[in-house]
Amino acid sequence: MTEPQATAPQQTPLYDLHLQQGAKIVDFGGWALPVNYGSQIDEHHAVRNRCGMFDVSHMTVSDIEGADTLPYLRHLLANDIDKVASQAGKALYSCMLNDDGGVIDDLIVYYLSDTHCRLVTNAGTRDKDLQWMQQQSEQFEVSLSERPELALIAVQGPDALGVCAESLNEVAPSLGPCLAELQRFQGAWFEVDGQQEFVGRTGYTGEDGVEFIVSAALARQMWSQLSAAGVAPCGLGARDTLRLEAGMALYGNDLDEQHSPLESGLNWTVSMQSDREFIGRAALEGQPRQQIIGLILQDRGVLRGHQPVHSADENGAIGEVTSGTFSPTLEQSIGLARVRADADLNIGDTVLIEVRNKQLKATVSKYPFVKNGQPTNA
Numbered sequence: 001m002t003e004p005q006a007t008a009p010q011q012t013p014l015y016d017l018h019l020q021q022g023a024k025i026v027d028f029g030g031w032a033l034p035v036n037y038g039s040q041i042d043e044h045h046a047v048r049n050r051c052g053m054f055d056v057s058h059m060t061v062s063d064i065e066g067a068d069t070l071p072y073l074r075h076l077l078a079n080d081i082d083k084v085a086s087q088a089g090k091a092l093y094s095c096m097l098n099d100d101g102g103v104i105d106d107l108i109v110y111y112l113s114d115t116h117c118r119l120v121t122n123a124g125t126r127d128k129d130l131q132w133m134q135q136q137s138e139q140f141e142v143s144l145s146e147r148p149e150l151a152l153i154a155v156q157g158p159d160a161l162g163v164c165a166e167s168l169n170e171v172a173p174s175l176g177p178c179l180a181e182l183q184r185f186q187g188a189w190f191e192v193d194g195q196q197e198f199v200g201r202t203g204y205t206g207e208d209g210v211e212f213i214v215s216a217a218l219a220r221q222m223w224s225q226l227s228a229a230g231v232a233p234c235g236l237g238a239r240d241t242l243r244l245e246a247g248m249a250l251y252g253n254d255l256d257e258q259h260s261p262l263e264s265g266l267n268w269t270v271s272m273q274s275d276r277e278f279i280g281r282a283a284l285e286g287q288p289r290q291q292i293i294g295l296i297l298q299d300r301g302v303l304r305g306h307q308p309v310h311s312a313d314e315n316g317a318i319g320e321v322t323s324g325t326f327s328p329t330l331e332q333s334i335g336l337a338r339v340r341a342d343a344d345l346n347i348g349d350t351v352l353i354e355v356r357n358k359q360l361k362a363t364v365s366k367y368p369f370v371k372n373g374q375p376t377n378a
Helices: 015-020 040-049 069-076 126-137 160-167 175-181 216-228 236-245
Strands: 024-028 031-036 052-055 060-065 091-097 103-113 116-121 143-146 150-156 187-192 195-200 209-215 290-297 308-311 317-327 332-340 350-355 358-365
Touching: 015 024, 015 216, 031 040, 031 236, 040 052, 040 236, 052 216, 060 069, 060 126, 069 116, 069 126, 091 126, 103 126, 103 195, 116 126, 116 209, 126 143, 150 160, 150 216, 160 175, 160 209, 160 216, 175 187, 175 195, 209 216, 236 317, 236 332, 290 317, 290 350, 317 350
Parallel strands: none
Antiparallel strands: 024 031, 052 150, 060 116, 060 143, 091 103, 103 116, 150 209, 187 195, 195 209, 290 332, 290 358, 308 317, 308 350, 317 332, 350 358
16 A cells, blocks of 8 residues: 655745745645744844734635625624724624634634625634535525635734835835725725735734735735845744734634633624624523633743643642743743633732643733733733
């Protein structure tokens, strides 16, 4: 018998540019992506202090079109699309739930019109997302179209908008005026050579910035122009430390199908004010069994996922770390943990983290840990 051939990871349209810039490439959920280009710490600080750019073309982009676009999304999403339905381009963050209230995926939806919305979902959940969305669409007059031909570049940091407007003027002259009017959590079309391209003032770092959803050829031009302007290319490593400092959830770590948004620190993404019957609503009516807390490690070590969390009185485990890393901004290890909802914990309390048969002290902390480049727990 012959051994089954391993499937080579997919490459984004920017793959060869990453190699030219000395990127260390890893297989991330079936995609060949940069983990760093040298110093992950330097990439992190570039985003916090100036700006950096990420290739996020592995994300799944889908367009929903048809007369029932809004009724369909009212049914599909735990957050309410009507919050943004009067503002062209406005973005909404939401979870997509199963019947038991567990999170199938978290996503951003851009409202473009009553008959057209655009979703950006995670790469690792692509197959089940598309299958679920298609299954739920059968009772609605809508069509779902995946857009694999599009590439995504995130430019993040306090200088991101100004740098993009100036350095991309040659390849996209209409972009500058577009960015000048773009509000936070809003997207807009801009034209390049007669083709409509898209930009959203969104991101996954806790900093201001934009995410371009554009044709592959334009993405390559943009990446090259931004590189020439001195924008730091950044990999998956910095993306993770930045998002965790910003207290942002990662699917598969802090979110999964076994836990609801109410058990994952995302109460604010669930809209139950109206009688809207979205998938999973009935399951959310009960009291959540668990909650997410922030942690700052006080002893030497690094917080990592699945480490048990114990109460300070050592009465046994009360939960586990879901995400953990070393924070370059705080110069301490930080993490998120899911603990019992009835655990009597307050900000400033001490818990014990089980690390290699040792118990290390950590402080229960508010999150995000960093906002506008500054620690929030100082």
